[in-house]
Amino acid sequence: MAETGQLHSGSSPEDDTSTPPLPISFNFKVPKKEINMVPDMGKWKRSQAYADYMGFILTLNEAVKGKKLTCEYSVSETVEKLLSLLDTLDRWIDETPPVDQPSRFGNKAYRSWFAKLEQKAEALVSAxxxxxxxxxxxxxxxxxxxxxxxxTRIDYGTGHEAAFAAFLCCLCKIGALRVEDQLAILFKIFDRYLKVMRKLQKTYRMEPAGSQGVWGLDDFQFLPFIWGSSQLVDHSTLEPRHFVEEKIVNEHHQDYMFLDCIKFINEMKTGPFAEHSNQLWNISAVPTWSKVNQGLIRMYKAECLEKFPVIQHFKFGSLLSIQPAHP
Incomplete structure (x- = not known):
């Protein structure tokens, strides 16, 4: 995340600080869909957008390794402004209560909430x-x-989560967010985003988008499990087998994103953990957090980034380009 944020897949924070900022030359344009058929997926995997997006995910994954949510880090003015933007979205939920309707899921009041965002998104971003x-x-x-x-569907899933990561990646590419913001991007902004999304999901009873039921990692999110497992790498006492213990989760969820996700699942679902969250239950048998982290990155690529139903909705502009990646 140098000033232009020219990220490359597998880049690390060290790489970013050592390279001088490149001159910025973007012809900004409104992003549009480019992946219309399954064969188009090859274009996506070869694209500069894919390289930059994965580079962003992996750079942050490296930055938070072994660090608690409660550790000290700098909070820039841009980070404060992004938190204010998310506070606004949160406040709009309070101002747009669910309506009485016959169907239990997908409360139509969400459409009113979304319409407000659609109308004001550009003003929020320009601030x-x-x-x-x-x-x-x-x-x-x-x-x-x-x-x-x-x-339309009143649903939310990993494709929407990816759009938020893309939003943050774009802010890095123009230099609004910088290398020194890396911890705040995850521990402040993404954490706040997660809380607003959970409030949306609960308030409007949103459906999971393309949920694979108990065979998916989680009904709604994926990225906090990747970054959250990185936080726990080489932890002196907490091992993957511990996250299925409610007592451990309650004691440590404020320090670790992964455990906070587990706490939310425990609050939302009933019955044995092995039944309602089978994939996570399987992960608890992996011996180290490092292996969990590597496995989740592979799973994210295979189950989210390489799945047409998810990527068909992704949009490409000048900052995340469909053009083939630079060699």
């Missing part, structure tokens, strides 16, 4: 980024609108 990048606002705002669920 976050430096004025010299105002031309990027329509492009970056498109990812924010994609990041909160679908108003």
């Amino acid at each position: 976050v980024i430096p004025p010299e990048f105002s031309a990027a606002v329509p492009e970056i705002a498109a990812y924010l609108k994609e990041a909160v669920g679908n108003p």
